[in-house]
Amino acid sequence: xxxxxxxxxxxxxxxxxxxxxxxxxxxxxxxxxxxxxxxxxxxxxxxxxxxxxxxxxxxxxxxxxxxxxxxxxxxxxxxxxxxxxxxxxxxxxxxxxxxxxxxxxxxxxxxxxxxxxxxxxxxxxxxxxxxxxxxxxxxxxxxxxxxxxxxxxxxxxxxxxxxxxxxxxx
Numbered sequence: 001x002x003x004x005x006x007x008x009x010x011x012x013x014x015x016x017x018x019x020x021x022x023x024x025x026x027x028x029x030x031x032x033x034x035x036x037x038x039x040x041x042x043x044x045x046x047x048x049x050x051x052x053x054x055x056x057x058x059x060x061x062x063x064x065x066x067x068x069x070x071x072x073x074x075x076x077x078x079x080x081x082x083x084x085x086x087x088x089x090x091x092x093x094x095x096x097x098x099x100x101x102x103x104x105x106x107x108x109x110x111x112x113x114x115x116x117x118x119x120x121x122x123x124x125x126x127x128x129x130x131x132x133x134x135x136x137x138x139x140x141x142x143x144x145x146x147x148x149x150x151x152x153x154x155x156x157x158x159x160x161x162x163x164x165x166x167x168x169x170x
Contacts (some may be wrong), residue, residue: 021077027081028053028069028073028075031044031084032161042087043090049075052072055068106159113143113146113158116143120136123135127166129168135161140155141158142154142158
C-alpha cells in the first residue's frame with residue numbers, strides 16, 4: 001500500500017496534464033499571432049510546427065482555424081516550450097519598451113508645446129546634439145497650429161525630430 005502512495009506522488013494528475021496541454025496550445029496560438037518577421041526571431045526546431053504556424057495565417061474559417069490550432073497544440077507536445085516562451089517573452093518586453101519610449105517622447109513633445117521656450121531647456125538637456133534653431137522653428141509652428149486649432153502636422157514633425165534625436169543617441 002505504501003508503494004501505491006509513492007507512485008501517485010510521482011505521476012502528474014490528469015488535471016495537471018490538461019493544464020500543461022492547454023498552456024502549450026495557448027503558446028502555439030500566440031506564435032500564430034506573430035508577424036513573419038517576429039516569427040523568425042523565435043527558435044522553432046520542429047519544421048512541421050513552423051509550417052503549421054505559417055499555414056494558420058491563411059485559414060479564415062472559424063471552425064477550421066480552431067481545428068488547426070488544436071493540431072498546433074498537438075505538435076507542441078513534442079517540443080520543449082521553455083525556449084519558445086522565453087523568446088516570446090523577450091519579444092513582448094521589446095514591444096513594451098518601444099511603447100514606453102514612444103509615450104515618453106509624446107509627453108516630452110506635449111510639454112514642449114505647452115511650455116514654449118522654457119521647455120526647450122529640458123529637451124536640450126536631454127538631447128545636447130539637437131539643432132536649437134530647428135527645434136525652436138518646429139515648436140513655433142506647432143504652437144501656431146494649436147492656437148489656430150488646425151491639424152497637428154507640425155507637432156508630428158516635432159515628434160519625428162525628437163524620435164530621430166532619441167535614436168541617434170541610442
